[in-house]
Amino acid sequence: MNLRITGHPAAPYARARRVGFTFEGRTLHGYEGEPVATALHAAGVRVLSRSFKYHRPRGIGLTCGAPSCPNCQLTIDGQYGVPGCATPLRGGETVRRERSWPSADRDLFGLIDRFSAFVPAGFQFRLFRRSPRLAHLAERVMGLVAGGAREVTPDAIARAARPGLGHRRTALAVVGGGAAGLAAALAAADAGMEVILVDQGEEPGGTLRAETGPVRTPDGGQTPGFALVAGLAARAAAHPSIEVLAGSTALGWYEGGVLPVHTPAGVLTLRPERLLVATGDYDQPLLFPGNDRPGVMLAGAVQRLINVDHVRPGHRAVVVTADPHGYAVAAQLRAVGVEIVALVDARGEAEAGADAAASFPSGVAASGVPHLTGHTVREALGRRRVTGLVVQHRNGARIVRLSCDVVVVSAGRRPAEELLLQRLYHGDITLDAGFGGASGDGGLPGGVAVAGGAAGVTDPAAALDMGAEEGARLARWSP
CATH class of the missing domain: 3.50.50.60 (FAD/NAD(P)-binding domain)
Structure with a gap:
């Protein structure tokens, strides 16, 4: 069976330009814009990497969507640790797998897994503890086996370097471009507020981009999930008061409300007067x-x-x-x-x-x-x-x-609340049960709200309503 779906019954797809790339010495093909890991999977490559410690095989889909997914990290054009499931294929790349020898399919270090009983959790901290010199040598060897201690080429460094884009102030920053985030941005912008929408995906829409089942719309009707968010994303892109930063990641939420964002063009430091976290949720x-x-x-x-x-x-x-x-x-x-x-x-x-x-x-x-x-x-x-x-x-x-x-x-799914937890560990906010509700209670500052999956709301229609409600509330809030 060909793994490519040529006639999808529910989600139409116009394939982009077919492009080639080099994978461990052989030429493979995929479609421009699809994740590199998807192109490899479609070509029959099942093992995308090996685990750090035991060198167990790893493939696509194991922790996709989690905040930090190590299972499809690839070396692309000399740059190590590139997440294959989140890196779009452009054509002409040189791709290889990591943490294996001589290959990821038949990794000699995979023997470590057979003897895992002799290398339990934390064994490295007890190894050669009476001999600092041997302990240091063992650390270097284990680093090499785990895939560390690799030298990055100057070309890879130059490609990975991103300039600083300076500081910008905005009335509202919305982190997350799913149903809740899009609804919040549109509600606030319709109320006359300037909005910057930050979304990790190449296109906004969140998990509903993959939903072909019916979802309730604000007017009480029903439409496929992907069609709903496509319409919201088109409205956001055309709205004069909304700037969409696609393919961008909010790196943290720091004291003073500083929100650095890694964009394809560089790192932009946002200083929003109001913040809405709509980072969604992910599978457990x-x-x-x-x-x-x-x-x-x-x-x-x-x-x-x-x-x-x-x-x-x-x-x-x-x-x-x-x-x-x-x-x-x-x-x-x-x-x-x-x-x-x-x-x-x-x-x-x-x-x-x-x-x-x-x-x-x-x-x-x-x-x-x-x-x-x-x-x-x-x-x-x-x-x-x-x-x-x-x-x-x-x-x-x-x-x-x-x-x-x-x-x-x-x-089941869990909220992608890491941005909030990072600030929680700083100690200047608290999160109580029911945080992020319409009242804005729960220990969050007055100009901050949480909506959708990040607030534990799993129903798409409810997330949509909550996002619109929170966006309108923040538009009314005065610093």
């Missing part, structure tokens, strides 16, 4: 043996892969879920030609069946997909990539072995 992984193998993917990453990049994650998938989102992703996978081997849910039949009914209106049984309720994951099989999944009934009486090349995990 499940803990089970083998949960880090290539082929184990989070549901949000799979959605982006099939609905935005139009690439299948594999051929045969087991979906492990504990919420309605997992069933929706399973239905979307079936729609693009991926076989669903089984739906695994640790909850009881009544609760799981209610969630399944929304995505499988004719019933899971009628669809021919085994529905294993009351089952938990025992382990993932395979070494360099997933080849199967073992699940067990909660009473321990039944063990089922499933053959697959993809395991999709939907175990």
